[in-house]
Each structure stands twice: as structure tokens, then as C-alpha cells.
Amino acid sequence: MELSSLSIILDLSHNFLEGPLPLGVGNLVNLEELWLSGNKLSGEIPDTIGNCRVMEILLMDENTLQGSIPATLKDIKGLTQLNLSANNLNGSIPGTLASLTNLRELYLAHNNLSGTIPELLGNSTSLFRLDLSFNNLQGEVPKQAVFTNLTGLTIVGNNALCGGIPELHLPKCPSSSEGKSKKGMLRTIRIVIPTAGVLLLSLFVVWAGFLYRKSKTAPKKEIPPQFTETELPIVPYNDILKGTDGFSEANVLGKGRYGTVYRGTIENQAIAVAVKVFNLQVSGSYKSFQAECEALRRVRHCCLVKIVTCCSSIDHQGQDFRALVFEFMANGSLDRWIHSNFDSQNGQRALSLSQRLDIAVDIVDALDYLHNGCQPPVIHCDLKPSNILLNQDMRARGGHFGIARVLDEAISKQPMNSNSSIGIRGSIGYIAPEYGDGLAVSTYGDVFSLGITLIELFTGKSPTNVMFKDGISLHHYAEVAFPDKVMEIADANIWLREGPNTINDMRYITRIKECLSSVIQLGILCSKQLPIERLSMSNAAAEMHAIRDKHASTQQLSDVRSYQ
Incomplete structure (x- = not known):
């Protein structure tokens, strides 16, 4: 030094x-x-x-x-x-x-x-x-x-x-007049009751009252106050421990940078839950917990994973313990469904084109809500297939708000240098290019991640695939193929869900190509290099709805013709 x-x-x-x-x-x-x-x-x-x-x-x-x-x-x-x-x-x-x-x-x-x-x-x-x-x-x-x-x-x-x-939503502070009143009462007691025995009794009462007030005002670590505003049930550490069978490896659903997610149950409730336990020994895990708490207390939408409750307590070793409890998503992450080897899967089938379109609509609806339905807006900062979960009906739910940011308009417009305390937010392959240059977090960063996710969903190619090197990216891969070669880059697993005769039906092929071209084009427009060149999230959501609805209507018409 x-x-x-x-x-x-x-x-x-x-x-x-x-x-x-x-x-x-x-x-x-x-x-x-x-x-x-x-x-x-x-x-x-x-x-x-x-x-x-x-x-x-x-x-x-x-x-x-x-x-x-x-x-x-x-x-x-x-x-x-x-x-x-x-x-x-x-x-x-x-x-x-x-x-x-x-x-x-x-x-x-x-x-x-x-x-x-x-x-x-x-x-x-x-x-x-x-x-x-x-x-x-x-x-x-x-x-x-x-x-x-x-x-x-x-x-x-x-x-x-x-x-x-x-x-x-804090309790009202006691007024100074109330304090003076209490002092006056004590002074009266000393004068009116001079005997030693009564004085000792009064001291005992005061002492007991002090202990009672101390117990009432002692900090409680069961649950942060922002969650009590939403009247969520309080879950103590022992219930989390019991509900996950002592954090059994058999119940592990996944592991991330800041913690582990377990399948569990809540006592007296016949529902399965996902319990995200934060590893507080890892640098940044406290901030991740706080970021999720801050974001989740602001958001309520059908396309976002629902939080059941949280636990902020002490474990049996006297160490701080933090966990969030979410609704259980029966079909896991979207990433698993895009990149599985379906030939060796037992009972798991590849996503059909219609399912992918529904999932894409759910994703854009979730982001549109975060950006335009929340005040102030919330930036997810880490959108990718592994952070998108699928429920029993194969509908998508956005999750993982560990690095989400509640947008402060006053500071978001200020450029940030590369040494910013906020740092690069996101995952490799999905991070907006401007974040690497130290620019401020914005809604257009989420739009970029959306574009990459859409291209991945319909091509089956991850942005970190070994094929992408020497300046070639997933965005560039899709841009070069559009519009004439979209059928060549489309995920071959899509055809596993179609009948053997449809692949030779030219009307069917034309309809599928038109749909895939529209989605790939949307992904390209969202993942442009410069933020100013990208669509806004509201426009991206409107476009994705139009693509899905057009495909559904033409499919219904095709089904009617086939029946006739």
C-alpha cells in the first residue's frame, strides 16, 4: 500500500x-x-x-x-x-x-x-x-x-x-406527546406510591414491559417486509428443510451461479414447489436475492413464474439463509426441450411448430409487461431458454430475476464506462453488444436477448455453438439464410411432430416456410447490432402475435380442406 x-x-x-x-x-x-x-x-x-x-x-x-x-x-x-x-x-x-x-x-x-x-x-x-x-x-x-x-x-x-x-408501509412513529405522557405517569407513580414494596413491584412491571417491547421490536429475519405487503405466507427454515428432504440431491432441479433449485412441498399444502436456495458464500448472491425480491414484489403476470413465498432466516449452524419458493414448472426449462436428443428420450416429444409459436408469444407478452406494464419498468437482463420454464400445458413462464433491474429513467440515459459497478448483465451469447461497451442497461438489451432466443427456438442452434466463430454469430447465421434458406436452418425436430404425408404437401410446405420466415425475420430485427435499429418490445410483441394468429388461421383452413 x-x-x-x-x-x-x-x-x-x-x-x-x-x-x-x-x-x-x-x-x-x-x-x-x-x-x-x-x-x-x-x-x-x-x-x-x-x-x-x-x-x-x-x-x-x-x-x-x-x-x-x-x-x-x-x-x-x-x-x-x-x-x-x-x-x-x-x-x-x-x-x-x-x-x-x-x-x-x-x-x-x-x-x-x-x-x-x-x-x-x-x-x-x-x-x-x-x-x-x-x-x-x-x-x-x-x-x-x-x-x-x-x-x-x-x-x-x-x-x-x-x-x-x-x-x-412502516408503522407510525410514537408522538412526542405520548412520550411526555408516559414520563408523567412514572413521576406520579413515584410520588403516590412511596413504599418500597410497591416501588419494587413497579420496577418489576417496568422491567417486564421492557422485555416485552424488546421482543416486539427485535429484528425478525423470517421474511422481508416487502413480501408481507402481498400477504404471502411466512415459511420458516425448518419447513424448507423438511419440504426438500434436507436439501436432498435427489430433489435437485438445477444449479446456477448463485444457488441450487430443489423440488419440494409446502407443509399443509398439497402442491409441488421449486425452492431456490442461495449460496451466500458466493460473491454477489446477497445482491441476487435482493434483486429478485425487488423485481418479484413488483410483477404479477400470467406469463411470469409465480412466487409462493420466501424465507430469510438462520440455518441450524447459525448462518444466514435465503430462499425463494416458486410454483413448480412440470416441464422444466425451454432449453432442455430445444436441445434434447429426442431419439433417446422416454415419452418426451419434440416441440411442434404451433407449440413454439405459443411459447414465443408467452415470452414476448412477459417482456412487454415488464417493459410497458410496470411502473417503473423492469429490465430482465438475462433472458435465455434456460431461464424460461414450461408448465404442465407447455406454456412458457419467464423466471430468474437474479440480475434484473428496476429501470431508473434518470440514470438509464447516462452513458456508463466499462468499469461501471453494474457491469455486464446477462449470459454469453445473449448479452446485448452495447453492454460490453459499458453502456447503460435498457429495454433494448432485453429486445436483443429476445431476438437471439427466437432464432434459437426455431433453428435449434445455441448462440454458443462451436460453429459460431471467426465473426460468425447466430444472428449472422439467420441473416444470411433469410429468406430463401430458412427451411434449411429450421430445427429438423419440428418435422418429427408432423405426419408422413404433410412433408410432401406443397401447400403445407409453403405455409410453414412463410411462418418460419416471419419468425426468423423478427428475430433478426430484434438482434440488430445497434439498439436504435431494433424493434421496441411492444412492436415485437404485436408482430409475434400476428405471426402466431396467421399460422393458426391458415392451419384451421387447411384442416377444413383436408376434411372436405
Whole structure:
């Protein structure tokens, strides 16, 4: 930490660094960004950190740092982002942080912070992201600035908070007159009942009342408050443990970056559920859980996977436990149905053209709702076949909101550099090209992912297939084939669902080619390189409905002619 000439960025995140942060960190006086997230750093944050006066981004989340938040942070005047989440910090939140006039994002979640939220933070005009969730904060929530922005504020897991704007649905704070009244009653008791025996009795009553109030105001970790607004049932850890047979491997439905999904049941309910258990040892899993909670509490649509409840508790080893419980999707992910070897499958049949069209319509309806039916809009950020699930009737349901983002129009229009804290959102092959250039998350990023997904659904080719290299992509593959060779690139499994005579019916072939050409063209238009060249989601949804409806009507007409 003696590199005083070091500037721009020092990224040591997600390693195995241990021990306390050295005092020499204060010598990095020319450094603009310091990334120490996801290590095993311990001890207190040294006061010398305040010497880094030109620093703009300081990330020390997901360590085991202790002690209080140093007041010297106020000296870093250029600080725009501070992340101290998922540590063991205690004490109160310094009100002096409000003096950082450039501070835009402040993350202090999952610590042991106590006391009240500084009123001065409500006076900050620069702050638009504030996460204080899962601490031991109490008292009144301010009603100004970021505390009025429901998309930028997270305070769940602090059950002793009160007041704030009505949309937070917090209990009303006791008035000062009520406090004076209580003091007057105690003063009267001391005067009227002077005997020692009665005084001891009164003290006992006061003591018992204190314990009762403490038990009522102690933070509860069973379920975040945003879920109680929707009156979802509370599921404790033991029910999750029992319902998945102790997280048995036999019940595993799938594994992802941030956790494992199990098939399970809910006690006293004769329904199967999918339980997504987050691996909190993995960096970013807390944020993934919070992102899903934030997105899922806002969305309700028939083409999105329905959440049953969640569990935010402690396991039998005393460790934090997070899980989300969804309705069970009997037919698994769309990815499995596109890329299975159907010759060796027992009972599973390839998707027909009509089924694929219905699935495509469900997908665009889900995204159209997220973009245009939610206020503010929600960006999925990770649309792909493995995140699309199929129910018993083979209808698609959008799932996995682990990196979803509630769009803040004020900041979404601002360009982001490649070192943005938001980073590249999505999966390889489905990520919009502009995200790789550091541009802001937008609805057009989801449109790109939709285009790739549509092409994959009807060609059976994954964008990560080994055939796509040397500048050739799935988009380019479809673009070159359109319109004359769409039948050549169409998924051959489609024909497995058709009768032996239809393949030689020229009217049938013409109808199928017209349908496939329209869908492939839609996929190409949605996955253009530049966002401005892509369709809007509403236009894509309208076009997909028209394609499906036209195919259905011509198919009915063909069936009538065949019958005649």
C-alpha cells in the first residue's frame, strides 16, 4: 500500500486476502477506485482511508470487517460510490456521510449497524441508491430525497424502523406527546406510591414491559417486509428443510451461479414447489436475492413464474439463509426441450411448430409487461431458454430475476464506462453488444436477448455453438439464410411432430416456410447490432402475435380442406 503514484484503479476483489486493512491504504492518495470486495479482510477500517481524497469508488463489501464506519470518510470529497455491505460493522451510521456532495450510491446492508438513520442523509441531493437492509436500525425514516425513491431505497430487515413516506408501509412513529405522557405517569407513580414494596413491584412491571417491547421490536429475519405487503405466507427454515428432504440431491432441479433449485412441498399444502436456495458464500448472491425480491414484489403476470413465498432466516449452524419458493414448472426449462436428443428420450416429444409459436408469444407478452406494464419498468437482463420454464400445458413462464433491474429513467440515459459497478448483465451469447461497451442497461438489451432466443427456438442452434466463430454469430447465421434458406436452418425436430404425408404437401410446405420466415425475420430485427435499429418490445410483441394468429388461421383452413 506504499504505491502513492498509483492512480485510476486498484482491483483486488474476489481473492483470498486475509487480515486487517493496512494503515498504508491512506498512502494511495492518487487512486480513483479501490476494489476489495469478496475477500476475507478483517479488523477495523483504518481512519487513514480519509487521506484518499480523490477516490471516487470504494468497494469493500463481502468481507469480515469490524468496528464502526470511520468518520474520516467525509474527507473523501469526490466519493461517488461506497459499498460496505456484508461485513460485521457496528455502531451508528455517521451523519457526516451526507457532506459527501458527490455520493450517488451508498450500500451498508447486512451489517450490525444500530441507532437511527441520520436525518442529514435525507438532505443529500446527489444520493439516488441507498441500501441499509438487514441491520438493527430503529427510529423514524426521513421523508426527503432518496427516501422518497422506492426504486433506489432498500431498508428491509430493520423491523424497528417507523414513519417515512406512506408507500414504505412502516408503522407510525410514537408522538412526542405520548412520550411526555408516559414520563408523567412514572413521576406520579413515584410520588403516590412511596413504599418500597410497591416501588419494587413497579420496577418489576417496568422491567417486564421492557422485555416485552424488546421482543416486539427485535429484528425478525423470517421474511422481508416487502413480501408481507402481498400477504404471502411466512415459511420458516425448518419447513424448507423438511419440504426438500434436507436439501436432498435427489430433489435437485438445477444449479446456477448463485444457488441450487430443489423440488419440494409446502407443509399443509398439497402442491409441488421449486425452492431456490442461495449460496451466500458466493460473491454477489446477497445482491441476487435482493434483486429478485425487488423485481418479484413488483410483477404479477400470467406469463411470469409465480412466487409462493420466501424465507430469510438462520440455518441450524447459525448462518444466514435465503430462499425463494416458486410454483413448480412440470416441464422444466425451454432449453432442455430445444436441445434434447429426442431419439433417446422416454415419452418426451419434440416441440411442434404451433407449440413454439405459443411459447414465443408467452415470452414476448412477459417482456412487454415488464417493459410497458410496470411502473417503473423492469429490465430482465438475462433472458435465455434456460431461464424460461414450461408448465404442465407447455406454456412458457419467464423466471430468474437474479440480475434484473428496476429501470431508473434518470440514470438509464447516462452513458456508463466499462468499469461501471453494474457491469455486464446477462449470459454469453445473449448479452446485448452495447453492454460490453459499458453502456447503460435498457429495454433494448432485453429486445436483443429476445431476438437471439427466437432464432434459437426455431433453428435449434445455441448462440454458443462451436460453429459460431471467426465473426460468425447466430444472428449472422439467420441473416444470411433469410429468406430463401430458412427451411434449411429450421430445427429438423419440428418435422418429427408432423405426419408422413404433410412433408410432401406443397401447400403445407409453403405455409410453414412463410411462418418460419416471419419468425426468423423478427428475430433478426430484434438482434440488430445497434439498439436504435431494433424493434421496441411492444412492436415485437404485436408482430409475434400476428405471426402466431396467421399460422393458426391458415392451419384451421387447411384442416377444413383436408376434411372436405
